[in-house]
Amino acid sequence: MAKLYSQKNPQKQIDLNPKDETIQFLLDYSKALSVINCNKMKFEALLN
Template sequence: MGKLYTKKQLAAPKMLPKKETISFLLNYSKALRMIKVGNMTFETIAN
């Protein structure tokens, strides 16, 4: 069991998102509107 903890950890590979993913998230955030009425919040997507 001691051998498990003494092993050197390998560096995790960089996880980079695709350009399509970034574009989708940016477009979604541009279209999302939050409207607060009293103590309620409504989310609408303007497409």
Template sequence: MAKLYNESIPERVTPLGPKDDTVKFLLNFSKALSVMKIKNMTFETLNN
């Protein structure tokens, strides 16, 4: 049976994360998004 393991990598890996502008954009978009359900239909509107 084969051994399953990872060798240590000497190079340092920097953690990835979203930019501040991306987070602000998504938060503002979610605040402006309005979803209304009427009977069996769903309406999505952006309230700017």
């Protein structure tokens, strides 16, 4: 079996995560959004 001499690429590990603010925005958005059912129709309401 041939030996593998290749090294791992010493590239910097990029932080692939969304910003905390983005997540906080989504959580706040979720809390603010309410869907109102009215005669088979659905309305979205964003409350601050």
